[in-house]
Amino acid sequence: MGGSLPSRFGHVVGFGAAAGFIHPVTGYSVAASLRAAPRVARAVSDALVRDEGVEEIARVGWNAVWPISFLRTRVLHDFGLAALSRLTTADIQVFFDYFFSLPQSHWSGYLRIDTKARVIAQNMTRLFFNVPLRIKIKLVRKSPLGFIRCLLPGRFL
Incomplete structure (x- = not known):
């Protein structure tokens, strides 16, 4: 995977x-x-x-x-997976509690490879602002600039 x-x-x-x-x-x-x-x-x-x-x-x-739109979404999915791999088991459980507390239309879109990257980035941003600080730090620790670049508005329109 x-x-x-x-x-x-x-x-x-x-x-x-x-x-x-x-x-x-x-x-x-x-x-x-x-x-x-x-x-x-x-x-x-x-x-x-x-x-x-x-x-x-x-x-x-x-x-x-x-298509290019799928490739853009794939970049975000791969980035998200790499970020999740830096979390402990306990933090992953907390992360997914927050993930599934988003409206279903938000998290279900993330689970498709053909959702527009702009939508994925918006949902990633929503989730990021809701998770506890310790998880935020772990998510961006390896590549803070890469994380910010991934979520910049307009990058994947």
């Missing part, structure tokens, strides 16, 4: 778990794969109809699997 995405260069386009659709926090991938299937099939089909070469078909396929 949370591993790197497959290479976008080459003739093979991964899909589903093979494409890194495994959510870095939840470990789930099936729903995201099912939602992506029509989009990816349409992109590859259109490229085939245009009689594109193998490289172009692979490029179009990869871009359909991982």
Whole structure:
């Protein structure tokens, strides 16, 4: 979980778990794969109809699997997972108590790989301001500037 995405260069386009659709926090991938299937099939089909070469078909396929908006969301999910890994078990329990005290629409959006990065950043910010100070410190300790940059408004619009 949370591993790197497959290479976008080459003739093979991964899909589903093979494409890194495994959510870095939840470990789930099936729903995201099912939602992506029509989009990816349409992109590859259109490229085939245009009689594109193998490289172009692979490029179009990869871009359909991982549109830029999904990549931006993935950056935030990966950042969040790295931050959580610095917490103790007790702090993780407290963190998730606060996480699930957010409105369901906020935390359920975080659990999808296709939620807009702007929404993820807003929800991460809400959560950050609500957790106890000791957890805030641990979340930003390794990379305070990276944390701030991740949450800057407009960065992922």
